[in-house]
Amino acid sequence: MELLRSNLSRVQIPEPTHRIYKHECCISFDTPRSEGGLFVDMNSFLAFGKDYVSWNYEKTGNPVYLHIKQTTKSVPEDRPLKKPTLLAIGVDGGFDNNEPEYEESYSIVILPDFVTLPFPSVELPEKVRIAVDTVVNAVGAERKEQVAAWTAEKKLVSEHALTLQQIKSGIVIPPSGWKCAKCDKTENLWLNLTDGMILCGRKNWDGTGGNNHAVEHYKETAYPLAVKLGTITADLEAADVYSYPEDDSVLDPLLAAHLAHFGIDFSSMQKTEMTTAERELDQNTNFDWNRIQESGKELVPVYGPGYTGLVNLGNSCYLAATMQIVFSTHSFISRYFSHQSLKMAFEMAPADPTLDLNMQLTKLGHGLLSGKYSTPATQKDATTGDARQEGIPPRMFKNVIAASHAEFSSMRQQDALEFFLHLVGKVERASNTTPDLDPSRSFKFGIEEKILCPSGKVGYNKREDCILSLNIPLHEATNKDELEAFNKQKAGKGLEENDMSSDEIVRPRVPLEACLANFASSEPIDDYYSSALKGRTTAIKTTGLTSFPDYLVLHMRKFVMEAGWVPKKLDVYIDVPDVIDISHMRSKGLQPGEELLPDGVPEEVIESAQPVANEEIVAQLVSMGFSQLHCQKAAINTSNAGVEEAMNWLLSHMDDPDIDAPISHQTSDVDQSSLDALLSFGFAEDVARKALKASGGDIEKATDWIFNNPNASVSDMDVSSSNSAQTPAQSGLPDGGGKYKLFGIVSHIGTSVHCGHYVAHILKEGRWVIFNDDKVGISTDPPKDMGYVYFFQRLD
Numbered sequence: 001m002e003l004l005r006s007n008l009s010r011v012q013i014p015e016p017t018h019r020i021y022k023h024e025c026c027i028s029f030d031t032p033r034s035e036g037g038l039f040v041d042m043n044s045f046l047a048f049g050k051d052y053v054s055w056n057y058e059k060t061g062n063p064v065y066l067h068i069k070q071t072t073k074s075v076p077e078d079r080p081l082k083k084p085t086l087l088a089i090g091v092d093g094g095f096d097n098n099e100p101e102y103e104e105s106y107s108i109v110i111l112p113d114f115v116t117l118p119f120p121s122v123e124l125p126e127k128v129r130i131a132v133d134t135v136v137n138a139v140g141a142e143r144k145e146q147v148a149a150w151t152a153e154k155k156l157v158s159e160h161a162l163t164l165q166q167i168k169s170g171i172v173i174p175p176s177g178w179k180c181a182k183c184d185k186t187e188n189l190w191l192n193l194t195d196g197m198i199l200c201g202r203k204n205w206d207g208t209g210g211n212n213h214a215v216e217h218y219k220e221t222a223y224p225l226a227v228k229l230g231t232i233t234a235d236l237e238a239a240d241v242y243s244y245p246e247d248d249s250v251l252d253p254l255l256a257a258h259l260a261h262f263g264i265d266f267s268s269m270q271k272t273e274m275t276t277a278e279r280e281l282d283q284n285t286n287f288d289w290n291r292i293q294e295s296g297k298e299l300v301p302v303y304g305p306g307y308t309g310l311v312n313l314g315n316s317c318y319l320a321a322t323m324q325i326v327f328s329t330h331s332f333i334s335r336y337f338s339h340q341s342l343k344m345a346f347e348m349a350p351a352d353p354t355l356d357l358n359m360q361l362t363k364l365g366h367g368l369l370s371g372k373y374s375t376p377a378t379q380k381d382a383t384t385g386d387a388r389q390e391g392i393p394p395r396m397f398k399n400v401i402a403a404s405h406a407e408f409s410s411m412r413q414q415d416a417l418e419f420f421l422h423l424v425g426k427v428e429r430a431s432n433t434t435p436d437l438d439p440s441r442s443f444k445f446g447i448e449e450k451i452l453c454p455s456g457k458v459g460y461n462k463r464e465d466c467i468l469s470l471n472i473p474l475h476e477a478t479n480k481d482e483l484e485a486f487n488k489q490k491a492g493k494g495l496e497e498n499d500m501s502s503d504e505i506v507r508p509r510v511p512l513e514a515c516l517a518n519f520a521s522s523e524p525i526d527d528y529y530s531s532a533l534k535g536r537t538t539a540i541k542t543t544g545l546t547s548f549p550d551y552l553v554l555h556m557r558k559f560v561m562e563a564g565w566v567p568k569k570l571d572v573y574i575d576v577p578d579v580i581d582i583s584h585m586r587s588k589g590l591q592p593g594e595e596l597l598p599d600g601v602p603e604e605v606i607e608s609a610q611p612v613a614n615e616e617i618v619a620q621l622v623s624m625g626f627s628q629l630h631c632q633k634a635a636i637n638t639s640n641a642g643v644e645e646a647m648n649w650l651l652s653h654m655d656d657p658d659i660d661a662p663i664s665h666q667t668s669d670v671d672q673s674s675l676d677a678l679l680s681f682g683f684a685e686d687v688a689r690k691a692l693k694a695s696g697g698d699i700e701k702a703t704d705w706i707f708n709n710p711n712a713s714v715s716d717m718d719v720s721s722s723n724s725a726q727t728p729a730q731s732g733l734p735d736g737g738g739k740y741k742l743f744g745i746v747s748h749i750g751t752s753v754h755c756g757h758y759v760a761h762i763l764k765e766g767r768w769v770i771f772n773d774d775k776v777g778i779s780t781d782p783p784k785d786m787g788y789v790y791f792f793q794r795l796d
Contacts, residue, residue, distance in 0.1 A: 003110055004117060005125060007063050011042045013131045014138065018045055019352075022068060023140045025049040026354045027346050029367045029392040033102065037069035039109060042131055046352070055346055057111040066119070066132050067109045070102040106136065158243045158250035159651075160224040164193060164258065171196035172263035176272075178229050182213045189230070190214040190242070193258045194223035201228070218244040222644050225252060230272040232259065239266075245648045299770060299777030301389070305371035306764060309391035309774030317773055318416040319398060319408075321760035322423065324771040325744035325791050327368050328762050329551055331439035336365035357430050360397040367392045374776070391774030401426060416746050416758050417467070417555050417789055418699065424466050435732060440466070443553055444733055446546030448587035451525065451539050451597075455532040459597040460590065462546065464733070467789075468519065469555040469703070472572055476514035482506050509573045509785070512580065515556070520544060520585050531598045544587030547735040552582070552792040558748075573785040576742060580792065583738030611690070614640040621646060630654075632663060674699050737796045744791030747783050758788075 014020055022040050024031050028049050032038045036050020043062040048055075057063060108117040108128065117124065119132055178189050178198050185200035188210045192199065199217050200210030214226055228240035236255050243250045252258060259266050306328070310320035326332050336345075336358075345362035346353055353359040367373055377390045401423060402408035408422060424440040431438035443466040451459040477483060486506035520543060528539040558570045590596065613635035620643045621631035634646035634653075653659060675688055691702035743763040749756045760771040761782040768779040 001117065001123060003115055004064065004108065004128065007110065008125060008127055010062055011064050011128055011131055012045075013127065014045060014134045019354075020045040020135055020138045020140060021047040021354065022066075022135060022138075023047070024393070024395065025052060026396065027052050027055075027342050027359065027363055029363070029373055032068040032070040032104065037067055039065040039067055040135055041065055042128075042135070044351070045135065046354070052342070052346075054111065055343055059347065063111045064128075065109045065111065066135055067107045067116070069105050071105070073101040073103045106132070108132070155249050155251050157253055158225060158241070158246060160243055160245065161250070161252040161254055161258075164225060164254070166193065166258065166261045167195045169196055173198070173229075175264075175269060180210070180213055183211050185210055185213075187230075188228075190226040190228050191262070192217060192221075192223050193225045193227060193241075193252075193261075195221070196262050198229065199226075215244065219644060222647065225250075225258075227252070227255065227259070232264065232266050232269045234267045234269075236266055245651065299775070299779070301376070301775075301777045302769060303371075303374045303376065303389060303776075305374070306369055307769065307776050308368045308371070308374040309389050309771065309776045310368075311391040311393040312773040313393060313395060313398060314411045315413040316394070316398065317758040318414045318419050319394065320773050321746045321758040321771065322416050322420050323364065323394065323397075324368070324760045325746065325762055326420075326423065327365055328744060328764065329439070329442060329791075329793075331442035331550065332361075332365065333369060335437060335439040336362045337369045342366055354396050355400060355403075357400050357426060360400045361427075364392075364394055364397045389774060389776065413756070416748070420553070420789070421467070421699070441732060442550035442734060443467075445549040445552075446733055448544055448546045448589065450542050450544070450587070451528070452542075453528075453530045453532055453539050453597060454537050455530060455597075457530075457532045457595045457597045458590070466549075467553045467555050468516075469557060470515040470519055471557050472510055472570055472574070473514055473518045474508050474510065474570070474572065476518075477508035477510050477572075478575070479506070479509045483508060505571075507571050507573050509575055512554075512574055512576045512790075515554075515574065516580070516582060516585065545582070545585050546587050546589070547733045548582065548586070548738055548794060550734045550736075550794055552740050552794070554790040554792070556788060556790070558788060574787065576784045576787065576790060578742050579739060579795070580742075581739045586738065611636045611639070617643050617646050621650065626650060629663070630659060633659070636663070674702070736794050739795040740792035741795055742784070742790060743793050745782065745784065745787040746789040746791075747786050748788040 012018075020040075022032075022038065022045075025038060025048050026046050028051070030036065030038060030049025030052070034049060039048045039050070039053040040046070041048070041056060041060070041062050042064045044060065046056065048065075053065060106119040108119050108124065109115065110117075120129070124132075173191060173196065179186050180189060180200040181198055183200060188201040189198050190201055191197075192214070197217055199214035200212075201214055203209045203212050218224070218226075224243055224245050226242050226244070228242070231238065231240040233239070237251065239252075239255060241250050241252045241255065242248070256266060310316075310323065312320065327336075340362055342362060345356075345359045349356040349359040373392050374389055398408075405422065407414055408419060424443060427440040428438055431440070435441070444464055445466070447463050447465050449461040451461070453459070483506055522540050522542045525539045525541050527536050529535070530537050530539065556574055558572065613632040617635045617640060618628065618631040621634060622628055624647075626634075630650055631646070634650040637653075638645040638649050640646075674692055687706060688702070691706045692699075745761045747759050747761070749759075761779055762769050762771060768782040770777055770779040770782070
């Protein structure tokens with residue numbers, strides 16, 4: 001007790017602004033449930049496992065710690081499972097994740113000799129009692145920053161409800177017996193509150209649901225609100241009202257009047273359908289994980305170093321699949337595991353290691369690769385009965401890598417490819433002072449575009465990239481006869497693919513070689529300004545690689561944009577061999593006899609590449625009473641997608657403080673992370689800004705815009721002959737032969753990169769292994785033809 005009193009000056013009473021960590025060690029994945037428990041520094045409120053707390057004492061001199069130990073509480077085996085009422089995990093009313101209950105015990109520990117005092121105890125100094133009580137009762141920073149859950153947000157009043165104009169059509173809606181006006185669906189029906197049309201809801205990614213007739217009706221009419229029939233009762237707030245412009249479930253304070261317009265007496269209606277939130281709950285409760293686990297084959301679990309699962313934090317499978325593959329590369333293993341110990345990273349870290357990217361990558365690397373946490377769980381999987389492992393939750397890593405990024409810091413599903421690009425950019429920037437240690441360079445390579453003018457002169461554009469994004473040439477399918485027969489059979493029977501089982505559907509099979517050849521093939525550039533001809537013409541562009549990376553990442557563009565930038569997923573198989581050779585794709589640079597295009601592109605040509613509003617869209621909006629300037633901004637900001645899209649943008653931005661400011665392409669705000677991603681590809685900043693502005697902030701569309709507007713970039717990118725350009729070695733890029741071996745696949749199930757589920761398959765020790773969040777097992781049938789992103793390792 002005297003020892004404690006002599007160290008009272010090193011004890012702090014937490015303030016409301018303090019971040020208190022008490023659920024997980026900041027440099028390992030130890031928790032209060034670990035054998036040694038968890039030690040909370042009573043000065044910094046950081047938590048440490050038993051093997052690491054001494055490092056903190058050596059670094060800070062802080063001697064007083066609260067020791068927290070959790071032990072399993074015995075519960076009846078026949079404990080009933082409660083039906084969830086909230087879209088959440090691990091909270092009251094949420095999903096029962098079948099975790100055992102624990103009881104906590106506390107003690108005060110004084111380092112360096114681990115002198116232990118009991119808590120609670122009236123003999124402890126008052127300052128210590130108050131400080132410990134505050135820590136015990138506080139919500140841990142880990143929970144505050146990222147709860148391992150996803151929770152439905154509270155519905156807001158729709159901005160369209162108060163101004164909704166209803167058409168006097170004389171339509172009276174009966175109390176039951178509804179059917180979609182455009183098909184035979186009798187469930188999942190939505191009443192448009194403007195014109196009274198009853199139409200079916202959206203089609204789900206697995207083929208269930210409606211036929212999209214309600215949302216298609218909105219696209220045709222711009223009538224904004226619909227209510228789901230079967231959810232209308234005397235409790236009007238519980239009715240499912242959806243706003244298409246706001247793309248969310250909303251509240252309609254005038255719903256009673258809007259329903260009365262169609263003769264609906266809500267007080268007598270009975271609930272017969274689930275709301276969107278309830279259906280989401282139900283789908284998550286009954287989700288058939290076998291759909292994405294190699295058709296439900298029984299997988300043999302595997303444990304040990306390199307076979308550690310990652311706990312899903314709530315729609316974080318995109319992160320888990322990506323990081324499992326990244327930490328299977330020698331560059332990341334060397335940087336954050338074999339050549340950097342946890343202690344080294346901790347000693348280099350700032351005062352709060354939870355905010356340090358190097359520390360959290362090292363923590364994640366050691367967690368995945370040490371084997372310490374890859375052990376069988378005490379309980380089997382609640383839904384499948386399979387043996388599983390506890391896995392490690394990458395919460396602190398996610399907090400750091402997603403900091404200041406609006407999407408990755410949310411609990412929504414994200415695009416695994418975009419996350420990979422974000423990761424590479426963050427690691428590269430963090431390694432600015434030590435570029436030789438930058439593991440992201442192993443993915444980088446040079447790209448050279450050769451532009452051949454009709455004058456016979458050439459120009460070369462050079463940039464760096466870390467992915468090859470490949471279009472899928474469906475006309476190169478190797479099973480055209482089967483496809484033709486299938487389509488004839490389908491048409492003859494009047495069937496849609498939704499009416500057929502997955503096994504019956506014949507999908508195009510396109511060789512990966514055809515995708516690579518398509519990337520390297522020549523393509524025309526219309527309206528190209530030639531500095532040799534001093535006018536616009538059609539040029540020919542060919543693309544090649546100036547270096548071959550250690551790890552080649554191939555992105556299959558399965559998500560394509562239809563008219564109006566509507567995303568569609570290509571239902572196609574890619575035949576991917578185990579070994580590929582891209583030697584023929586190496587760019588040769590300026591050749592003997594070739595003459596470079598003269599320097600200099602007139603300023604007016606560069607300006608003409610700026611996004612310009614479509615005059616027809618502007619004219620239609622102006623005829624509705626909007627100002628010319630506002631209409632031009634709306635068209636530009638929606639990439640001239642159409643009147644409906646521009647009007648929706650306009651209605652939601654009328655209150656913007658700069659809505660009346662003149663159009664300026666130089667100062668327009670763009671998302672910094674998207675800008676950073678384009679800069680990491682080697683594009684100049686002003687070109688990247690123009691492209692993001694023209695494409696609504698979408699990275700893939702922006703990249704396409706740059707390629708399709710070469711005059712916007714030709715004066716800014718590195719345009720030179722190969723004689724003056726740096727070699728790969730001089731620019732710090734890895735290089736070698738063109739033969740590569742497939743070692744990793746990120747596959748995706750779902751209609752959009754922002755929904756569904758991601759799974760990784762990795763070739764380890766001569767066998768394929770599936771990493772499905774915290775489930776790790778030997779793969780019997782890796783989906784090599786269904787990948788979204790493929791990872792290859794150079795053979796030499």
